[in-house]
Amino acid sequence: MMAACRRVVAFALLVSAGLVHRVAEAGERNHKYAEGDEVTLWVNKVGPYHNPHETYEYYDLPFCKPVEGVETRRRSNSLGEQLEGHELMNSGYLLSFTKDVAKTKVCSMKLSAEDAKTFASAVDNRYWYQLYLDDLPIWGMVGEADETGAQSIYTHRKLSLGYNGPNVIEVNMTSENLVRIEEGANLDFTYEVTWIPSTTAFANRFDRYLDVDFFGHQIHWLSIFNSTMMVVFLCGLVSLILFRTLRNDFARYAKEDLGGHATGSEHGISEESGWKQVHGDVFRAPLHLMFFSALYGIGCQFLALVLVVVGWAIAGPLHGDVYEERGELVTSVIVAYALTCLVAGYTSGSYYRQFFPTPRSEQSSQWQKTMLLTVFLFPVLVLTVVFGLNIIAEYYDTTHALHLSTIFKIFAIWLFVSLPLTVVGTLFGRHWAGKADFPCRINSMARPIPLGPWYTHPALIAAVTGILPFGSIFIEMYFIFTSFWNYKFYYVYHFLLLVYLILMVVSICTTIVAVYFLLNVENYHWQWLSFMASGSTAGYVFLYSIYYFAVKTQMTGLLQTAFYFGYTFVFCAGLFLLCGALGVIGGSLFVRRIYSGLKID
Numbered sequence: 001m002m003a004a005c006r007r008v009v010a011f012a013l014l015v016s017a018g019l020v021h022r023v024a025e026a027g028e029r030n031h032k033y034a035e036g037d038e039v040t041l042w043v044n045k046v047g048p049y050h051n052p053h054e055t056y057e058y059y060d061l062p063f064c065k066p067v068e069g070v071e072t073r074r075r076s077n078s079l080g081e082q083l084e085g086h087e088l089m090n091s092g093y094l095l096s097f098t099k100d101v102a103k104t105k106v107c108s109m110k111l112s113a114e115d116a117k118t119f120a121s122a123v124d125n126r127y128w129y130q131l132y133l134d135d136l137p138i139w140g141m142v143g144e145a146d147e148t149g150a151q152s153i154y155t156h157r158k159l160s161l162g163y164n165g166p167n168v169i170e171v172n173m174t175s176e177n178l179v180r181i182e183e184g185a186n187l188d189f190t191y192e193v194t195w196i197p198s199t200t201a202f203a204n205r206f207d208r209y210l211d212v213d214f215f216g217h218q219i220h221w222l223s224i225f226n227s228t229m230m231v232v233f234l235c236g237l238v239s240l241i242l243f244r245t246l247r248n249d250f251a252r253y254a255k256e257d258l259g260g261h262a263t264g265s266e267h268g269i270s271e272e273s274g275w276k277q278v279h280g281d282v283f284r285a286p287l288h289l290m291f292f293s294a295l296y297g298i299g300c301q302f303l304a305l306v307l308v309v310v311g312w313a314i315a316g317p318l319h320g321d322v323y324e325e326r327g328e329l330v331t332s333v334i335v336a337y338a339l340t341c342l343v344a345g346y347t348s349g350s351y352y353r354q355f356f357p358t359p360r361s362e363q364s365s366q367w368q369k370t371m372l373l374t375v376f377l378f379p380v381l382v383l384t385v386v387f388g389l390n391i392i393a394e395y396y397d398t399t400h401a402l403h404l405s406t407i408f409k410i411f412a413i414w415l416f417v418s419l420p421l422t423v424v425g426t427l428f429g430r431h432w433a434g435k436a437d438f439p440c441r442i443n444s445m446a447r448p449i450p451l452g453p454w455y456t457h458p459a460l461i462a463a464v465t466g467i468l469p470f471g472s473i474f475i476e477m478y479f480i481f482t483s484f485w486n487y488k489f490y491y492v493y494h495f496l497l498l499v500y501l502i503l504m505v506v507s508i509c510t511t512i513v514a515v516y517f518l519l520n521v522e523n524y525h526w527q528w529l530s531f532m533a534s535g536s537t538a539g540y541v542f543l544y545s546i547y548y549f550a551v552k553t554q555m556t557g558l559l560q561t562a563f564y565f566g567y568t569f570v571f572c573a574g575l576f577l578l579c580g581a582l583g584v585i586g587g588s589l590f591v592r593r594i595y596s597g598l599k600i601d
């Protein structure tokens, strides 16, 4: 199964290679160099340390440009790189594989008043910059301020490069030679390079970027252990309660049936209470069926999407792709999204179809509308957020402002992959899976829903239900947020997979309890309840993100705040749909199961 998936994804990557193209320089393509080959050092982005999404092009700071004759080329970026705001340009440093370079001048400049002001404020805002050498990232600070507040800038970069055979293995950079920033100061930017043989294997060269202490922290293990225990406990509890209660219910119904027949009165039936009462209504289509089918379809798509992306990452060493590389994760998410549109179409199409026993009973134009909703809903949401963020990014002129070519590529992927796959999925879903095979007949008249006590209000049930699934994932959320907002490479995908499975089980179990509770107060709108109950997990994650923003980060400014909440909102919306779909799956299994055990006279 996994192998097949991998092949499909690999194929899709090949197909979309024209769209998600990457032009690699010689040597960088296969990471192999012969002695004396040019090794390119790229300058990437600069920005304040605390605002990971406020990044500008390297030369937005008034650094002098490299010496004449060395062009400042711009490398064409992959989709993922562009979305992550990478902007690589040639540094003009002349590096040859295994050839040491003594201290050499790159360029000099005389600071004008304006340049001095720009550099000084960059140092005050703790600007860092990023370089890339053979896809290995290097970070450095622009300068430093001393105790008196006087700012200085580093002008010498000492590169120490490790190599093993034909490969570059590691890069160490030290910044030296602080020069006071003041008007009229003369800055000579210099570098030196030493090559040192290394014994580290090429495949392990990214290992030093992985923060084993952080991700392998006891808390991480403990939380996973805790969540697993919770799952065991919860499953036990749910099965115990439900099986006991259901057995009692069935016994009671059987007795009432007997009693009712024995006395020959209709009273037996009217005195019944509980979930059996709504048997004529539980399989009624949920309100706003089109919208609901679309949400459910997209949620199922995300369930598959996470599996594909995480599975692809775990299989990383097998196919030689590592997410530590620039933009890999984002690219794979986009490709996986486009492919899993098939799932969205299939599930939304079949879900919608099952409420119409014969094709003629379905108003002819409605299923196409459902399909369109499935195709458009999430992209439009993302587009709105991205559009807003892009305006801000353009205003600040950061590297996160999207190029027209990126927008065009994404639109092309959506148009030529997502859209057709959703249509195909819908058609298959309607014809193969959309059967109206409910165990109970639906009454022609809808039953009125009794007004229960306050604690039976569906909104309250939904809100309370989300707490447990959130409890099972919030530690992992901390690790994910930190890797996203705090410069850490997330690499513990096996943990993530485990937590994902735990989330599935916990969501399904808690939703089943919520649905049982709701049906018992004779409210039959269980489909929306199961969606909302499980989906409310995402609401708690959003609340947690506000806490994280306020307490764990030091982000400032409109741009970073907008990016933080914009991205988090999209993430939570996706999580909402994913969890919601889980809830509906659990709820449907449960409802079908209990009502098919019921004997309706």
Ligand SMILES: *[C@@H]1O[C@H](CO)[C@@H](O)[C@H](O)[C@H]1NC(C)=O
Binding pocket: 160, 161, 162, 163, 170, 171, 172, 196
């Ligand atoms: C880079 O720095 C690390 C830690 O200081 C050291 O162990 C390693 O040998 C250095 N590598 C090179 C190529 O200088």
